[in-house]
Amino acid sequence: MTSLNAILTGGLQGYILVALLLFxxxxxxxLCRRSVLLxxxxxxxxxxxxxxxxxxxxxxxxxxxxxTVYYLFIIAVAxxxxxxxxxxxxxxxxxxxxxxxxxxxALKQ
Amino acid sequence: xxxxxxxxxLAGAVALVFQRNLVVxxxxxxxxxxxxxxxxxxxxxxxxxALQIIVYSGAxxxxxxxxxxxxxxxxxxxxxxxxxxxxxxSVAVLLVLGAGVVKLVAGSKLLKQLDASPMxxxxxxxxxxxxxxxxHLLGFEVAGLLLLAAMVGAVALVKRDL
Numbered sequence: 654m655t656s657l658n659a660i661l662t663g664g665l666q667g668y669i670l671v672a673l674l675l676f677x678x679x680x681x682x683x684l685c686r687r688s689v690l691l692x693x694x695x696x697x698x699x700x701x702x703x704x705x706x707x708x709x710x711x712x713x714x715x716x717x718x719x720x721t722v723y724y725l726f727i728i729a730v731a732x733x734x735x736x737x738x739x740x741x742x743x744x745x746x747x748x749x750x751x752x753x754x755x756x757x758x759a760l761k762q
Numbered sequence: 763x764x765x766x767x768x769x770x771x772l773a774g775a776v777a778l779v780f781q782r783n784l785v786v787x788x789x790x791x792x793x794x795x796x797x798x799x800x801x802x803x804x805x806x807x808x809x810x811x812a813l814q815i816i817v818y819s820g821a822x823x824x825x826x827x828x829x830x831x832x833x834x835x836x837x838x839x840x841x842x843x844x845x846x847x848x849x850x851x852s853v854a855v856l857l858v859l860g861a862g863v864v865k866l867v868a869g870s871k872l873l874k875q876l877d878a879s880p881m882x883x884x885x886x887x888x889x890x891x892x893x894x895x896x897x898h899l900l901g902f903e904v905a906g907l908l909l910l911a912a913m914v915g916a917v918a919l920v921k922r923d924l
Contacts, residue, residue, distance in 0.1 A: 685779065694787060
């Protein structure tokens with residue numbers, strides 16, 4: 654199977670490519686957008702890219718349960734991160750009446 | 763099939779980056795997660811696909827949209843000052859990284875070797891439960907403790923006078 658064929662029909666290379674591109678798009682959201690909520694969505698995208706790569710490798714290396722167990726732990730941590738991260742956003746908004754990261758550039762008000 | 767789900771995933775993600783309205787961006791995020799869940803189905807992992815929809819689309823995005831509506835920040839605010847250098851630098855870095863990624867994946871011999879492996883049986887909840895409560899019991903308990911700590915932490919951060 655050639656590389657292009659593997660990418661188009663869903664070989665391991667295709668999944669890894671999708672995962673890496675998803676990571677880059679998430680990075681673009683974090684780097685190029687100013688709203689902290691959109692940056693948070695970018696972080697979620699990057700986390701998902703890691704999950705796609707993890708489960709793709711798990712399936713192409715025999716498909717045992719370890720990969721899925723690890724995925725379960727990752728989404729548990731992601732849920733914690735979402736709860737605490739959004740609480741921080743609400744706290745930031747209370748202090749500065751803004752969710753713009755450019756306006757939150759001082760440690761003290 | 764793979765191509766469809768991959769395109770749904772990437773289209774949702776790209777639409778998120780270029781979206782002006784934050785609520786619509788959250789819905790783009792749901793679209794992206796649906797695509798990812800379809801990819802998990804194709805990877806013979808229906809358990810992960812279901813978890814993806816329940817936890818990400820069902821819990822995290824709802825929490826996110828709830829905060830967007832609570833703060834009433836549907837639009838991004840106007841920039842304090844334009845930062846053309848940083849903007850172009852980040853675009854350049856992303857383009858270089860993207861080109862490098864495509865070149866690396868397309869030329870990788872190791873990934874091509876793994877490609878030949880046969881399709882494993884689909885993951886079931888039984889297999890997952892055996893592994894989770896057998897070998898990974900400690901990790902499971904620690905994850906539960908972590909969720910509790912995050913819950914208490916989130917309440918402590920948001921509450922005005924504790």
